[in-house]
Amino acid sequence: MIRLDNISKQNGKQIVFIEASAALLKGEKIGLVGPNGAGKTTLFRMITGQEPPDEGQVSADRGITIGYFNQDVGEMSGQSALAAVMDGAGPVSVVAAELKEIEIALGDPDRADEMEALVERYGEVQGRFEELGGYALEGRASEVLDGLGFSQEMMDGDVGKLSGGWKMRVALGRILLMRPDVMLLDEPSNHLDIESLIWLEDFLRGYDGALMMTAHDRAFMNRIVNKVVEIDSGTLTSYTGNYEFYAEQRALADKQQQAQFERQQAMLAKEIAFIERFKARASHAAQVQSRVKKLDKIDRVEPPRRRQTVTFEFQPAPRSGEDVVTLSGVNKAYGSKVIYDGLDFSIRRKERWCVMGVNGAGKSTLLKLVTGSTNPDTGIVKLGGSVKLGYFAQHAMEVLDGERTVFESLEDAFPQAGQGSLRSLAGCFGFSGDDVEKRCRVLSGGEKARLVMAMMLFDPPNFLVLDEPTNHLDIATKEMLIDALANYEGTMLFVSHDRHFLAALSNRTLELTPDGIHQYGGGYTEYVARTGQEAPGLRH
Template sequence: MIRIDNISKQNGHQILFIEASAALHRGEKVGLVGPNGAGKTTLFRMITGQEEPDEGQVSTDRGISIGYFSQDVGEMAGRSAVAEVMDGAGPVSAVAGELKELEAAMGDPDRADEMDELIERYGEVQARYEELGGYALESRAREVLAGLSFSQDMMDGDVGNLSGGWKMRVALARILLMKPDAMLLDEPSNHLDLESLIWLEQFLKDFDGMLMMTSHDREFMNRIVSKIVEIDGGELNTYSGDYEFYEQQRAMNERQQQAQFERQQSMLAKELKFIERFKARASHAAQVQSRVKKLEKIDRVEPPRRRQTVLFDFPAAPRSGEDVVSLKGVAKRYGSRSIYEGLDFQVRRRERWCVMGVNGAGKSTLLKLVTGTTEPDEGRVTMGGSVKLGYFAQHAMELIDGEHTVFQSLEHAFPQAGQGSLRALAGCFGFSGDDVEKKCRVLSGGEKARLVMARMLYDPPNFLVLDEPTNHLDLLTKEMLIKALADYEGTMLFVSHDRHFLAALSNRVLELTPEGIHQYGGGYTEYVASTGHEAPGLHG
């Protein structure tokens, strides 16, 4: 269906692919993995023909339709979200356009003499529209948008008024509605809440075309894909199985290759020792010669390429009192909309609360109330003794000084810290080599999030409040953060749509529902087991 044959590709000085090959077949669900900057997006662009390989070729079967969702959404404005989504439905939207033109033509008195041809053409086009499911298209478009958490008002409102994250969802909905033969999805799980994520997961499981996707959400990827294509040092390696199987297989291959490399090195050392010892003796000349020839012919085993794994031991946070924060009789309203009435909630030392709730339930509002970023209309919020607060919110990224480099930003926050220590910190959060000299104003959303996180965790607070901390983080950084936070001694209150993050770090769940607020004594895993669903509003 799609074949990648011996491709090589270079971007500036960076070599992305060297004689790389892979094949993608009809009906396969493939996860594309590799470190940041390995060339995942470039590979997608080569498959869609937006870029050419320097050598080799990428070929697709004749006549197959490809839908490509990328993070680069482009301009959207002037029509409703529903119309925007329907416009992406491929041939059917062109047919719908022709139907509209024919209807106008049939009502135009100046074209009365063409009426027979117009009516005949209208019949053909109408039949084609029906065959393509055109009449069901609008209801399908609304169904997809509802799955991605759009309200009716948002569906019918001007798409130009939506935020960047919601425009991403419109772009994703276009591809899903199109139902192409092959779907290429670059980070479709970014910007989605948990409910939308679970809906999308089911949609993609039921999709019968070929799917290739990247995702920083391992749980999401694990549940959908049955084949992994890995970009590793310019090569494409294919593994049959889900993401978990790939991780195990890769680790096993590395161990085997390491063992082979060590065996060969030991054998080579023995041979070289023999040659060195006897090369001056005429009596051993023939043996020495034959061993030299043997060594020249040996295929050398390479040691496994080491993945750059980032690990950082965060300093211990100072101990807080037993009562970290307490909310008594708290009410919060926005205009006529009441978010909380008479809320009582208490966080104690070493509890790790994850806050669950559908869009608009008040998750971020709760975090703002706890951190004092917003005041309650009634009731009070009391912070306990010796509490040192760290708050990660999406707006924190706007507060970085754009003129500072990454390194200056860290230096400014920690003037007492040594250069080596700050470079190690930067490296953990994905800023290696020249990246630390980048000006903050040119950083991507993901890089800004990593920088804010690095600044917060270097001098750790004993109460961490995190609003979607993993939104922009790649798999390696996310793993590092989970490992670091698993050993963290302090207290946590967080909102996240990443189920791996939720399961690994929570030991309490606060669920916000229209019927009221529920507290669960166990973590996310126990919450799923006791409620039978993975997110509020979804019943499994």
């Protein structure tokens, strides 16, 4: 349906693509992967015609519709979320608008002389509207918004009053309702909770067009894609299979290339040693010449390109007492909305609690109560002896001073630390070279999250409280964080919508539901096995 033939593209000094080729065929669901800045968004923009390639050709089958969702949703206001989604439904929304215009004209006494033509046109337009499934459109739009987590009140309310994350969901809903022949989705899993993610997975699995998407959620990618296209140093490489298969093949190819490189290096060293040893001897001149010629003709094997993998190791945290935090008879309400009524809950040393619950169930409120960021209306929250707390809040990034650089922020936080150890800390969290001189105001959401995490983990607390720590992080940084936290000796309480993160790190589960609070002795994997569902809010 879409072909990229020998495309080359340069943005400023950066070469994005060099004679790269790939294709997207009907029924294919492609995961587009590559490091940040590799050119994933540029590729989408070339397919949609927003940017031409410098060389080569991007071609699409005649008459196909393309729906493109990206993170830049623009301003939305003045209509309901439902109307905004229906507006994006492609040809049917244009026909609906004409139908409405004719209905108004039919009731206008000044246009009585046009009545016959209007009635005839109304019949034609109505037929086309029916053909396009127009009468079912509102129902389908409601279904999509419901799947993306909207209440009826939010569907009917002004879209302009929604937060950025909810506007993203409206923009995504427009593309899903449109059901184009080709869907291009740039990070559709951002800003979604687990319930909406799982609904979207089912929707995309049942979609019969061609799909190309990027995502920082490994489980989400695994369940949808049947092919992976990797952008790496200007080339496009295709792997048939899901993300897990791609990761295995990628590691295997790197290993083989490394072994090949090492074998060739050993052979070259041997040949060069021979040449050096005998080049001055006339008796060996012919052999030396033949070996020099042989070396000139050899195709040199490149070592595998080093993926920028970062590893972070915790300093051992000081040991806390056995009782880390205890909540007794806690009540908390916001206005008339009661969040907790007589909550009793305690966390013991080395427990790793993940908190599950639908939007508004009180997950972030629990974390705020535990960290003292908010007080209970009544009841007691008590931290145990020798507890040193580290809290990563969703708004943590807002406390960074925009005018300070990455390195200055680390220096401010740890004035006693040496330059070397701070540079190495910055490197672990993906700030290498000149990146440490970036001012905080120009950092992306992911970079800010990494900086805040670096500041929190350098002098490690023995009790970590994390509210959505993986938002904005790419798959590689998430893996680094999971590896680091897996070796962490302290206690954890966290909220996340990343199922890979939940499964890898939890050993206890707290589920917040309208029927009450349930505690499970195992982690997220055991919770799924015991409840038969991946999240509390899934409707069966």
